[in-house]
Amino acid sequence: MTYVHATTLKIATFNVSMEALNYSEHKRGEPAHVSNKTLADALASDHQQIKNIAEIIQRVNPDIILLNEFDYLNDNNQALKSFINNYLNKSQHGQKAIDFPYFYQGPVNTGVNSGLDIDGDGKKGKLPGDGYGYGHFPGHFGMALLSKYPIDLDNIRSFQHFKWHDMPNALMPIDAETNTPWYSQSTWQALRLSSKSHWDVPVLVNGKAIHVLASHPTPPVFDGPEDRNGKRNHDEIRFWHDYISPGLADYIYDDNGEKGGLKTDQTFVILGDFNATTVEGNAIKAGISSLLNHAKIQDAMPYSQAGQLHKPDNQNAKYHTSNWGMRVDYVLASVLGLTLKDSGIFWPLKSEESYRLIKDRRASSDHRLVWVELTTKN
Template identity: 90%
Template sequence: MKKYSIIALLAWVFPTMTIAHETTLKIATFNVSMEALNYVAHKRGEPVHVSTKTLADALASDHQQIKNIAEIIQRINPDIILLNEFDYLNDNNQALKGFINNYLNKSQHGQKAIDFPYFYQAPVNTGVNSGLDLDGNGVKGKLPGDGYGYGHFPGHFGMALLSKYPIDFDNIRSFQHFKWHDMPNALMPIDPVTNTPWYSQATWQALRLSSKSHWDVPVMVNGKTIHMLANHPTPPVFDGPEDRNGKRNHDEIRFWHDYITPALAGYIYDDNGQKGGIKTDQTFVMLGDFNATTVDGNAIKAGISSLLNNTKIQDAMPHSQAGKLHKPDNINAKYHTSNWGMRVDYVLPSVSGLDINNSGIFWPTETDENYRLIKDRKASSDHRLVWLELTTKN
């Protein structure tokens, strides 16, 4: 009698059923810090970030920094990568397509070209004028400080998700417009002198939580859906004793903690009005520049600590020898992902549905030939690419 595998029998009995296969894939995050591309504006004698043309101009100029960024990505060869600080230009993705087609699709320094046939980019809050006095300088509607997120133009410091696997565009959720005050027990900034709310009531009611956006982007990996939970919280600095940016950073991070915890997610609504967070059995990877660490810096550490200690999350704690050598007096330096000496960039997979095989930070030592790619901010970025190799579980 001929023997059949269980999968073959299921496929015969249920011919339309999609069966998930175990897949090993690499997922990365990289703050490409492309505001360093303002060389175009400087050459014209214009102020930094005078228009949305800066990034487009740089992309069209065969710029070495972008080539280095592309080479780093080619060397790591991720299947899915989040780019932070890649401006959203509202140009029908022409800038992003230009980066893919003219840099990633072409060999850089002998590396194999890499293609991402699927990508997602959308509006963010940075540079979107609120018309309010958000920075407390007494002037309403003056960018960059009065943007819903700090930025000189709409889309400044944006995000982009690139994937070798199909994206389920119909089920993407974005949370750009979620109001900060709608988060239970939100950390409202308080003026320490008067002990009163730092924002006026009208401003507090209008203020959005996300300084850029929060995205839930489902990616279809050989029959299995993996939700990419992407964001880029505001730096917890550049404020005053009211700590408005520190508190916002905390609550932007806390949003994801609540989103993956069904008992806490009831208050959440997306930009289409759909309520709630991710379902208990759904697989996810949280990724981005969180601008926070549990041990260094000015962030309110309870936010990032509660996330990293969430029982639904695995933290591989990627590390590098070069990071350790960069700040030899810091015992946590091997975990750093930025050249100023902090761990701020994260790839955090769910416990459900994923096994961690390997992880790393692209940070060559000074004696490595590839050090040229990260030797300073102009070479590529002040952040390092962080990656995890994962295997899906049925």
């Protein structure tokens, strides 16, 4: 692929934790009464946490950014437009305002009631556990992509409805006591792979497409010995490995019924909160490891001094992207068409004035914004 001239791009991912539950006193797994108006209400209230999130984005100034855990409210993008117009487009704490004239936010599986007993509690169709993805309402924990460059909306591919069992050698959860499938046959046949969705979003840079491959796999916890969430996390990550691999993607179909993966001559960036790392945590590490070691991918391995100081006894801490101490957020560029220039994690030191933006969970997010700077190849 050739470009008219080289362009430098900064591409970022940020789990902004702006899901509705963040505005209550409840944590995941606890009872909560929330509505899909909660995020819209917060956005309308000059919310300090949202202002801090906007300031972080302004400070990094990415050209393309994926937001994880930004609820999809099926409101004609009004909540997302509110965030752009009322927060990003306005200077936060003296920072230069930033604009993203192009954006995409599509439906996700979280909170979409399956009518099945997915969480194994003996009750069918009870949210949040029986959603195709864990969520209290449709769109909970959604995603949004913002860009300074045009998005080819007509050629976006989404894989929200792809069935887990249609992946060859899918890691079907097995009951540890009976050594039989943990899900019933009817549930297994209906289950979708994506806990939120998988998106292939072409962004046009000087008329050439860079395919932004975005997802947010489920955390590999909140389950039992059957490891249903761990196996789903593995296969959600494996999806991208297969999608960019000639000969492995033939089984994949998108929500329009088009089959196959990414063409071999297409430039891409894979990004999102993957809830997995190769060295820590409960994830099945083969999934993320195979992606990071893929011959078509270059991993910049962003790091921060503050992350290392946050967990001084952990030799991997400089790579951490979360305040609990794991690398879970990734921006992975294709070898084809892109040259790595720089990378980083927004994690100020305690001695810095901007530390107020990440000092605790309520300041902004329990994740850090991760960015990679790339140059398109001539």
